[in-house]
Amino acid sequence: MGDEDIEQRPAAGPVAAVVVETPLAHLDRVFEYAVPDELAADAVPGARVRVRFSGRELDGFVVERRERPQHDGRLTPLRRVVSPEPVLTPEVLALCRAVADRYAGTLSDVLRLAVPKRHATAERNLPLECPPQEDVTAPAPGPWTAYPAGPAWLRRLAEGEGPAAAWTALPGRAPADDWPEALAVAAATALAAGRGVLLVVPDHRDVDRLDAALTALLGKGRHVRLTADQGPQARYTAWLKVLRGHARLVIGTRAAAFAPVHDLGLVAWWDDGDDLLAEPRAPYHHVGVVLGLRAAVTGAALLAGGYSRSLRVQVGIQSGALVPVEADGAALRAAAPRVTIAGEGVDEERDGPAARAHIPSRAWRVAKDALVDGPVLVQVPRRGYLPALSCAECRTPVRCARCQGAVALGAAGTAPSCRWCGLALAGSGFECGHCGSRRLRSSVTGARRTAEEIGRAFPGFPVHTSGSGEVLATVGREPALVIATPGAEPVADGGYTAVLLLDAWASLDLPVLDAPLEALRRWMAAAALARQGRAVVLSGAPEAVALPPVEALVRWDPAWLAARELEERRELGLPPAVRMAQLTGGRRPLEEALEQADLPASAQVLGPVRLSPAAAALRRAAVDADPDRAPADHHALVRVPLGETAALTRALLALKAFRSARKEADIITVRVDPLDTF
Template identity: 85%
Template sequence: MGDDNDESTQRPAPRPVAAVVVETPLAHLDRVFEYAVPDDLDADAVPGARVRVRFSGRELDGFVVERRAQPQHDGRLTPLRRVVSAEPVLTPEVLALCRAVADRYAGTLSDVLRLAVPKRHATAERNLAMECAPAEVLEAPEPGPWTAYPAGPAWLRRVASGEAPAAAWAALPGRRGEGDWPAALAVAAATALAAGRGALVVVPDHRDVDRLDEALTAVLGKGRHVRLTADQGPQARYTAWLKVLRGHVKVVIGTRAAAFAPVRDLGLVAWWDDGDDLLAEPRAPYHHVGVVLGLRAAATGAALLAGGFARSLRVQGEVEAGALVPVEADPALLRSAAPRVTIAGEGLDEERDGPAARAHIPSRAWRVAKDALVDGPVLVQVPRRGYLPSLGCAECRTPVRCVRCQGPVALGAAGTAPACRWCGLTLAGNGFECEHCGSRRLRSSITGARRTAEEIGRAFPGFPVHTSGSGEVLASVGREPSLVIATPGAEPVADGGYTAVLLLDAWASLDLPTLDAPLEALRRWMAAAALAREGRAVVLSGTPEAVALPAVEALVRWDPAWLAARELAERRELGLPPAVRVAQLTGGRRALEEALEQADLPAAAQVLGPVRLTATGGPPRRPSAEGEPERVADHHVLVRVPDSGTESLTRALLALKAFRSARKEPEVVAVRIDPLDMF
């Protein structure tokens, strides 16, 4: 009898209640709901498992986040419908991270979970073994490429000892093979793994993943890491994700969504090129990888590394606040490694070439390309894809707009008629007449990559010409002499490096309709220039005349930190982000005015607007039918608060979203914290 009592006391207490997060985007339902657990589902309904529940008359998916002995709800509980999978895919750490991201960006937990946990693939679950043989103990690698940075080996030693150093790494340009940035990130990940800690590295696109994958395989060997990218098939991606969840591997590399991978014993989080817009999620809640990994490092005690050739304002702010320690090369080494940047159209160029010194492809660029083609490939960066992506009046330079939708008119190829880039309406015959000066002649405002390839191909007969851009991105090119025409972000890596780099139409990069235009232009230029062989020539052409341009100076000096510090100081004086926190509310004018009346904004909040949005990215939506309420999201409001008011602002906006959702307001007001394209 005594034995029976002992056994009963050792049994776990019954927990017949499951707290479930239901996958619904409605903000007023962003909380857990309690369900009764039937006896036949008791063993499978573990915390983290996927379930199906009855919710508001429908069957919806959800995740069990907790099992409870007693309900907190007074009344009868609806039972769980079924357990989709007993696999605990939502770990407590990832759940806490998703909740923190949702709160930081005034979003819902359901929105973040949709991005953090991939869709289930039953075959992958069945085929992957639950356990795997323990991997061989890995010895800590030599610092290798980190010896080029005085603080690099010390940072690695702190990672190996289990500490949490946070660094902003300014990578050297012109490195090849074992000294390139993928090799440096591979050494950092291997250092964490050798100390028994996991590592997570996020890069902007799949070509960067390929390079990092190759470098990690060289350092770790095969099977010691997985990759998570959007271009993987459902089964391959879910299999890789399960390997991480079950502890088969502890090193993950990938693109944006990999930031939520359930890495065990996380010891290092790192990401490359903080300013790349591919690291910003385009779907709600519009989070940034750098912020997500920063939250994750703070919660887990992991080391943090933000690397790149350029430096974003967010990273610069963290450096100035002391949260990130800069890891940089000695000035002497940097000067020898940085490319020799010259500005076409300056000095003797103007005396010798006259107006042609500032042409689309000036004579200096031609001469540099001709000399460099002797022993290798030459890279030509063009800021726009297409043929002639923008046309203007030949007399007064006024941009040509479509008569039907006011979209930009472009020329798609040689011998074709100009057409609208939005609606496709063709400008046939003599259909153009400038509304300002009456001229009927057109000129190109911007030369695209395809037209540039034609011009260069005629100028350098006998040399192959490769194009890399949207829809056809090359991963790499060989050592043989060739010309590579690429748009920003699509530059292929050359075997051994480029013998010269030409950066055309600088004014088009500097004229981007964003607040970060100088920083973005410098980031694009540096990314291309860093692909040149050490000490080779880089020519920047098309800079505006008689204008002092800090971005150009930063490129010539190869000093992105100077430009970032300058821009951040100006933002502080003007009260612009990231010196202040800004939220953007988008919707119809009437809906925004109602939302501002409904919101309990902080006392320090400053409301700017509503103002009409400028249509720059595509055709405007059709207006509502006559007599119907206006539902076109054509206006926006900016709400600005000091950095100390971030939490109060997000709480107020979350409450606003929940209030409007509960009232079933017909007009949606979208909320974005720290938008990248608000200006």
């Protein structure tokens, strides 16, 4: 059933089936209400309503009008229709239900993320009728000619088919051939064929680049933006433009994945491994999974792009669900930067200990030569000054005496303090509880300290920092040093003349299962910003170890690393070769919940075990506000074969409903496919 059917279908039937906005899992179903005569014309399927529910007035959505109720008894009448605008289309409703089932969440959880809050002024000001627009002319393949399978994929898209592809983008492309322009060409091809388009990227800076590329190719007014940084009226106006058919091309961040695009023909997203594409609120879904569900139902073409390759994409390629679109060997060798590893070869013999300094001699020389004709990018794994301290003698990490948080130095000349609670070290100074030493050393150097060091080494050159709270979007062509944390690298006009990747060990030591792939993704994202064929120096890699992520970077071969990692996961029974769910709460409530859950026979339960201090602190504010609740300081993992995913999520949903109906005081948080468990 299409979106137009909602507007044309008469709102017949004196009974309204309503989804009530309540987080309680045992109430995750539709409820029937009587429709008063005065509301009959406005209470259309998809409309927002107010209803009386458990002694309170709550919001909800009409999902169906029925001639007769399916349950006996007297029906409570609808209180009022908030708006007759059918914002919840059948397609979006079905998608939200599928996402809730896939992630063991409730429909209400997904709806609050999928449908923006109403803004009455926006509804009044936006015309109902769509202004006429000229037809879009199909563009030339342009950037896609660099990939042997690219023109064929575009041709199938133009013919109304639904090809699904995994696109590995070339690095160092000129602006006319970079990834935003390639996505713009794909979008224009779909629009020219009369198909709607939905493009999702990780953050607003990516949206800005994509916005500029689409405007240059299609002109203004052909697309809308949906991002979290828009105000309520701007976001709801953009949503209404899509709902009413004023625009059939949507770009945005993760919430845009649910936009009600008419005649959807293409869904695409960029950089599948970026954690900004994973929703941090229940039910903790991932954009790639959401768009995959949409494409499967609507028959839309699908495109997952990026410089690197995630395991989710690798699984799709190996299963045949995704076809790789990548350049041949000659084109890749010509485009890839020249990656060298500091401290290898003659570096150690020539430079001595300086070969493995925080900024080694090779990196200094490359930066000095590159600054002659343009900016140099320096990627630092952490923001701050000295974000982690340890004992200088035994290397034991320094912990806060109050909360056991990490102790850091915020700036030169200041006292070390806790990053969690702010408590400064006592006036008598530090004394290691393990060896008794009173000397401190830095475990990792932050962006501000690196900028300070480089500024002294290269006087006369401007130094820009880009990180949390002060992210730069672009820098010019003039010589400068740009110090950035992963994900905050600004785009240089014409590209960087060199890229230095510092403290490689810090990226490789991330306490997550995906650390090798995440390290490679970070490095490739920065290295891809270099001009074609320019130098990239990786420093701080562990000595005398042949590390697959380092090898993959030197060879510029993310597919090899993804295939290797996936094969190891299959041998070890780890995600994504299996389905994993994480249950978090107090130890005793967790043990009770696992006994109550009707898990599949194949399920393997690991734990409960105590969370790390950092993970426990992240959950404490949200879950431990009630002193009567057990502290959420433990978690358990449930592992099942992929074929048992539906059985696992049904069991977890039933568990949540059971505990909700019993009004259990202790909250058990459920996450399917957790990203930060390991």
